[in-house]
Amino acid sequence: xxxxxxxxxxxFDACLGAVVSMSYIGHLPHANRIVIYDAATLRxxxxxxxxxxxxxxTIPPDTLKNGTKYxxxxxxxxxxHNASPLSDKAYFYCLAAPSFYxxxxxxxDTFHSASLYASLVYEQENGENIDEFxxxxxxxxxxxxxxxxxFFTAENMNYAYRGLTDDRFYYLRAAGSTVNGIPLDTGYxxxxxxxxxxxxxxxxxxxxxxxxxxxxxxTNFVVINPSDTEAEYEYRDGSINLIDRTLVYxxxxxxxxxxxxSIRGTxxxxxxxxxxxxxxxxxxxxSSYIYDDGQMRYKLAVSNGLCNYLLYSEPLAPRSDxxxxxxxxxxxxxxxLKCFVEKQSATGGExx
Numbered sequence: 001x002x003x004x005x006x007x008x009x010x011x012f013d014a015c016l017g018a019v020v021s022m023s024y025i026g027h028l029p030h031a032n033r034i035v036i037y038d039a040a041t042l043r044x045x046x047x048x049x050x051x052x053x054x055x056x057x058t059i060p061p062d063t064l065k066n067g068t069k070y071x072x073x074x075x076x077x078x079x080x081h082n083a084s085p086l087s088d089k090a091y092f093y094c095l096a097a098p099s100f101y102x103x104x105x106x107x108x109d110t111f112h113s114a115s116l117y118a119s120l121v122y123e124q125e126n127g128e129n130i131d132e133f134x135x136x137x138x139x140x141x142x143x144x145x146x147x148x149x150x151f152f153t154a155e156n157m158n159y160a161y162r163g164l165t166d167d168r169f170y171y172l173r174a175a176g177s178t179v180n181g182i183p184l185d186t187g188y189x190x191x192x193x194x195x196x197x198x199x200x201x202x203x204x205x206x207x208x209x210x211x212x213x214x215x216x217x218x219t220n221f222v223v224i225n226p227s228d229t230e231a232e233y234e235y236r237d238g239s240i241n242l243i244d245r246t247l248v249y250x251x252x253x254x255x256x257x258x259x260x261x262s263i264r265g266t267x268x269x270x271x272x273x274x275x276x277x278x279x280x281x282x283x284x285x286x287s288s289y290i291y292d293d294g295q296m297r298y299k300l301a302v303s304n305g306l307c308n309y310l311l312y313s314e315p316l317a318p319r320s321d322x323x324x325x326x327x328x329x330x331x332x333x334x335x336x337l338k339c340f341v342e343k344q345s346a347t348g349g350e351x352x
Contacts, residue, residue, distance in 0.1 A: 104119070
């Protein structure tokens with residue numbers, strides 16, 4: 001029978017254990033064996049034989065010791081209990097899992113500057129050195145924006161993230177490996193950049209009550225009721241009357257990331273442009289159109305700078321006193337459009 005071959009084993013933490021495997025070309029094996037030695041003394045420290053076709057073994061936690069180099073051999077057996085020769089020795093290390101993380105940066109932190117200076121912490125109790133690592137910056141969809149040059153030592157683990165845009169979410173990450181191949185990764189650390197003064201700007205702040213999932217929105221957006229008759233809108237009894245009028249609010253108003261926007265109104269049976277929104281990435285236009293059969297549809301046109309895509313509602317025919325609710329939802333720049341009509345009774349109340 002041919003000799004099997006031990007597959008490459010990266011250093012692992014002996015306190016956690018690991019799965020090791022071997023490769024074999026020959027008759028179908030019905031059992032296999034691994035023998036692990038202390039590489040310095042060649043004393044056998046682990047010997048296991050298991051039945052089955054899977055050529056892998058699980059080394060239980062705390063079977064080996066961190067800071068030690070080991071040798072391993074494998075062997076297979078056919079259905080007649082014939083044994084292959086032991087494989088050539090392969091060598092591996094058991095090393096305590098290293099710590100690799102950003103210093104003083106936590107997930108969901110907010111930073112008030114266009115520049116961010118990040119420092120890494122690397123610790124490994126067995127003296128394992130870093131081989132290489134890099135810093136990475138991603139947008140809120142985890143698309144890679146920038147990456148640093150490769151660093152080769154732990155003597156300087158600082159990096160400056162520059163050119164961060166206000167009112168945006170980012171992900172920071174650093175990744176690399178040690179000299180013996182242990183992967184290093186901080187994971188994706190989500191941050192928010194906001195270097196405007198909230199006293200001077202008019203941004204929406206949304207907070208969710210974790211007990212009842214109610215979202216409360218706060219803003220210092222102020223509606224001023226114009227006194228002249230040529231006004232483009234009317235504010236009365238806590239509502240803005242936009243019938244045959246227009247309200248333009250185009251300064252310091254921003255909603256970033258995913259959102260759901262709801263519009264409610266009466267006298268909505270008409271041909272009209274209802275809402276226009278835009279930022280430096282996308283724009284959207286919500287409009288309504290009455291067809292020849294008397295049915296009305298809402299149309300959402302979204303531009304991403306290259307082309308438009310369109311969404312249409314189901315056909316509607318609301319009366320002037322019916323309340324129409326329009327929901328626009330954006331998740332990862334994919335939009336949904338949904339509309340509801342609340343029929344009003346002759347007495348002015350909602351129909352059941």
